Each structure stands twice: as C-alpha cells, then as structure tokens.
C-alpha cells in the first residue's frame with residue numbers, strides 16, 4: 261500500500277501540499293489512503309495526534325461524490341438549525357453539489373429517514389464515495405466508551421454494501437477491534453495499526469494522600485510553571501474544588517464539566533486556546549476534539565476507569581512531540597468510589613449528544629461486567645510498582661514492547677531499586693492449571709477471583725497472572741458471546757510453553773522491590789482488604 265504508482269498518486273501529493281500545507285505524509289497515512297481509495301474496507305488504529313483526519317479528508321477532496329463521516333456530536337460546529345439541515349440535504353441532491361464531506365452524528369443516521377433516503381439516492385447515482393466512522397471504538401460494548409447510537413451504524417454497510425468504509429480510532433484492544441469490525445459489517449477489511457508508544461510522555465503513579473493538592477501545586481510549579489496542562493477529576497465537584505485551590509495558589513486555572521452551560525463552556529475553551537487559562541480541571545467530558553499541541557502535563561487527580569481511557573487522556577499531552585508529563589494520583593479509596601459510580605451508572609462519560617443522557621441509568625449485565633473488568637486492570641496497573649509503565653499499557657493493546665526502550669522515562673524504570681527475586685513457579689503452575697481445569701473459558705478477573713477463594717488473598721496472584729500473559733504461557737483470546745452478540749476475552753493455555761512449566765522444566769521468577777525501597781506505596785494507602793479487590 262505504500263506504492264507511489266496509484267492513478268491518484270500525483271493528485272494526492274499535490275493536494276496534501278497545496279490544500280493541507282503538509283510537506284509529506286506521516287506514518288501510515290499514504291497507505292491508508294491508498295487502501296480506502298482502492299475500495300477496501302479499512303480499520304485504522306492510530307494514536308491521538310497521529311493524523312487520522314487527513315486519511316479521509318484528502319480522499320474526500322479528490323474523489324468524485326460525497327464522503328459521509330460519522331463523528332461525535334461535539335465535533336460539529338454548533339447546533340445546526342433545521343432549515344439549515346434541509347438546505348444541505350437539498351444541496352446534496354443537486355447535480356452540482358458543492359459538498360465533498362458530510363459530517364453527521366450517529367444519532368442522525370439512526371433517526372433521520374430523510375438523510376437515509378438522500379444517501380440512497382446519492383448511492384444510486386454512484387455519488388456516495390465513502391463512509392467514515394471516527395472514534396469507531398464507541399461501537400463496542402467491550403470498549404471503555406460505548407455509545408448505543410454507534411451500534412446503529414451497522415445499517416450503513418447493509419444499505420450500501422459496495423461503499424468502502426473507513427473506521428478510525430485511537431484506542432482499541434484486540435477484542436474491541438473484533439467487535440467493531442463485526443458490528444459495522446466490514447468485509448475483508450485491511451487493518452493498519454501503529455505503535456501506541458508515545459516516547460515523549462513520561463509516566464508516573466503517585467500514592468494519593470490528603471496533601472494531594474499541595475503535591476499537585478508543587479509539581480506544576482517545579483516542573484511546568486506557566487505551562488499548559490489538564491487535570492482530570494472524577495466528579496464535577498472535584499473539578500471545581502481543584503480549580504479553586506489552584507487559583508488560590510496562583511495558577512491560571514478553570515474547571516470544565518458536563519453541567520456547565522454551553523456559553524461558559526465555549527468561554528473556557530476559548531480562554532484555553534488563547535493561553536489565558538493554562539490549567540483546566542475537567543472530567544473526561546473535556547478532551548475529544550481538543551487539539552492543543554503544547555499540553556505539557558496531564559494529571560489524573562483520581563483513578564481513571566480503564567487503561568484505554570487513561571492512555572487516551574494522557575495522549576492529549578505532547579502532541580507536538582515535546583517532552584510532557586503524565587502523573588496519576590492513586591488511592592485505594594478512589595477505586596471504591598469509581599467502582600460505586602460505575603455500578604450506579606453515574607460516572608461521567610466523554611462528550612455526548614446534548615440531551616441524550618445515560619448517566620442516570622444503573623449499569624447492568626455486559627456493560628457493568630466490562631466496566632468492572634476494565635477498572636480492575638487499571639487498579640493492577642497502579643499497584644504495580646515494578647514493571648515498566650509503557651510495557652503495562654502496551655501489553656494491554658496487544659503490543660510487544662521491550663522495556664529497555666523506555667530509557668527510564670517512567671517511574672518504575674527510573675527508580676533506583678533493589679529487588680528481591682522470588683521464584684513464583686508454584687503459584688504460576690496453579691494458575692495455569694486452574695485455567696485448564698475450568699475449561700479455558702473465563703476472563704482473568706474471574707480466574708483471580710476463583711484463585712483467591714481457594715488460596716486466600718494473595719496480592720501477587722494478579723501480577724503473576726499478568727506476567728504469564730506477557731510471557732505467552734497464557735493467551736487472552738477473543739470470544740464471541742451468543743447471549744449478547746458481542747465479544748469478551750478469555751484466558752487460554754499456550755500448550756507448548758505451559759508444558760515446560762508444568763513438568764518443571766521452566767521456572768517463573770518475578771522481581772519484587774525489597775522492603776527497604778518499597779516506600780512508594782504505603783500499605784494503608786493502597787492495599788485492599790482481604791479479597792475485597794475481586795469480590796462483588
């Protein structure tokens with residue numbers, strides 16, 4: 261796909277320079293454009309800031325016909341009046357259509373018969389060039405940001421089987437990808453993915469104490485004085501409290517969350533883009549579509565709800581490639597808080613169609629299970645004070661990573677640590693055997709729950725289990741569920757590797773910080789009460 265010999269290559273080069281002002285293409289951009297322009301369904305996994313927009317805007321510009329792009333409501337500039345919409349739909353139907361790219365929200369596709377009829381008519385005249393689904397991970401219930409409206413998008417492929425679909429996301433695990441491909445009905449789709457590693461981001465996790473706000477103030481003054489940053493908070497009230505406190509400390513801070521009115525929201529965004537405010541204390545409602553290249557730090561004042569969410573929020577730092585900090589304040593009590601919010605369905609989501617509110621519906625079934633599993637993984641990320649943070653994140657996205665490449669840019673790699681090496685072969689064997697005995701059909705958190713029930717609370721079991729996956733003794737496999745028609749991941753035994761372990765030919769050794777240096781996580785702060793982490 262990297263060939264320069266496609267019929268459109270010259271036009272591509274010229275327009276990339278002339279219209280978009282780019283000197284060259286970024287990694288995968290040319291390949292993606294060639295694949296979609298060849299008529300294939302394409303799935304793109306590209307980190308935030310990688311340049312996804314160009315991969316559909318440029319084809320839209322140089323192909324005949326119209327490109328339909330589904331994007332979250334907040335990307336649309338303001339709320340269009342009905343008459344204006346009518347005007348556009350009429351224009352679409354005229355033979356001299358001036359539009360190349362039609363942005364709609366998923367909700368619109370599901371609900372507007374007028375739109376569907378217009379698309380059918382365009383399609384009949386071979387003028388529906390391409391269908392683009394941005395933020396495609398929102399389709400999947402297995403993902404961290406499921407949006408019901410996205411599920412209806414499958415109808416597009418059914419109605420227009422010959423129109424190529426381009427699905428784009430900056431965050432998807434293997435199971436989310438499977439789910440999206442299935443839900444959208446993509447056929448023989450070509451997948452582009454690139455490393456999720458962001459070398460210019462520095463990661464650390466810090467125990468959260470009562471002095472957390474003092475710590476944040478000090479951290480910013482010492483490392484990022486007068487620079488731009490985002491502080492993600494759990495609740496709307498937290499946002500306001502943190503912002504107020506930082507203002508008192510002399511920072512130009514403001515808060516942003518789902519319940520401030522649109523005028524104030526716009527005002528804050530404007531001040532932020534003009535650098536009149538440089539710190540935004542926000543819920544996850546702030547972020548999608550925010551395109552500031554020089555965000556120097558992203559601080560999580562509370563535990564994020566999933567590793568995908570965390571990775572995406574951190575991804576808003578350092579888009580310009582300059583060194584930036586990602587600091588997470590973790591306490592076990594926040595875990596309990598988030599868990600409660602998830603089960604009550606009151607956790608704030610990223611921006612959503614105004615008026616369409618799913619905050620006050622208690623989560624149940626599949627969605628609750630997924631959210632809880634995601635949260636537990638986030639907790640085990642925080643409680644791990646040994647392994648490279650990059651490795652831990654990237655493994656989650658199914659990527660291999662050699663932690664030597666971290667070059668001490670995460671807290672765990674940069675600590676001067678003394679370790680004790682501990683042979684955990686016994687526990688490792690038991691875990692592998694448990695996966696086998698239970699028929700290789702359960703998720704890792706379920707296996708841990710069973711294991712802890714049998715062998716009492718062992719805080720290291722979860723690390724050992726993760727290690728077994730990283731080292732390929734166990735594999736996380738995507739499983740389609742008949743009941744929900746969606747996918748989940750279950751643990752399988754990798755026979756050849758596990759065999760050596762079981763017959764005692766191979767040992768599993770893990771490094772644990774020795775007692776003298778393990779000051780980072782104070783026990784009372786983060787250690788769960790016996791068994792509580794996995795129960796309930």
Ligand code: ADP
Pocket residue numbers: 282283284285286289306307308309310311312313314551
């Ligand atoms: P994403 O949607 O993947 O987060 P964007 O499409 O918003 O990323 O692009 C991020 C930034 O990179 C934008 O400012 C965009 O103009 C710039 N960009 C994209 N492609 C190129 C390119 N080939 N050369 C230079 N800059 C680019």
Ligand code: ZN
Pocket residue numbers: 647648649650651663666667668669670671672673674
């Ligand atoms: Zn590291």
